[in-house]
């Protein structure tokens with residue numbers, strides 16, 4: 407039996423973490439066994455890589471390679487076994503974040519990103535991706551009230567503008583997979599949009 411693989415994307419402060427809890431509860435109420443995980447991270451090795459990549463200074467290509475190294479371990483150790491066991495895997499960020507942040511934000515070319523995604527994923531792709539989209543200034547205001555910035559979150563608005571453009575490009579390339587959610591509205595109004603997509607994609 408093969409489970410479902412669903413990812414959640416958007417710039418920092420979009421409200422992903424806030425919504426994912428409700429989404430996990432929605433699937434659990436249907437009787438699904440849910441594996442809730444995140445990138446970079448999700449396994450002991452990938453969480454170690456996360457701590458390095460979010461805190462240690464490094465060049466953009468090293469950052470990209472560590473993101474994909476963490477992803478490879480996450481896929482092999484957690485995501486693929488969970489899917490094989492029939493679980494619903496909910497992943498807070500996946501490869502679209504590399505295209506948005508290392509591609510859009512840092513400016514690395516698709517000729518570097520595309521082959522890495524091919525090798526590392528080896529055909530495994532989320533069946534559905536929620537893209538929580540909002541203006542970067544609004545996301546920055548939310549973050550300011552919520553937490554201390556890590557190395558990537560400390561980037562300026564123009565970085566997040568480019569990252570947002572990266573997500574938009576990914577959505578345009580895969581319109582069946584990526585669903586854009588207007589994340590600029592209140593949490594219950596975001597949830598209403600998410601729930602409508604879930605009900606339509608996964609009817610009772």
Ligand SMILES: Nc1ncnc2c1ncn2[C@@H]1O[C@H](COP(=O)(O)OP(=O)(O)O)[C@@H](O)[C@H]1O
Nearest residue numbers: 418419420421422423424548552591592593596
């Ligand atoms: N729709 C919303 N409107 C206003 N504030 C929100 C909304 N969703 C989340 N927040 C707040 O914004 C901050 C960042 O939200 P979070 O869910 O951690 O974002 P992310 O996981 O996308 O970085 C938190 O303080 C959260 O309470």
Ligand SMILES: Cc1cn([C@H]2C[C@H](O)[C@@H](COP(=O)(O)OP(=O)(O)O)O2)c(=O)[nH]c1=O
Nearest residue numbers: 418445446473499500503504507508558559
């Ligand atoms: C998965 C991934 C994340 N990132 C970045 C986006 C975020 O700034 C950071 C960690 O993501 P996230 O877990 O969403 O941060 P937080 O828990 O603080 O909301 O890593 C990349 O730059 N590339 C990637 O491939």
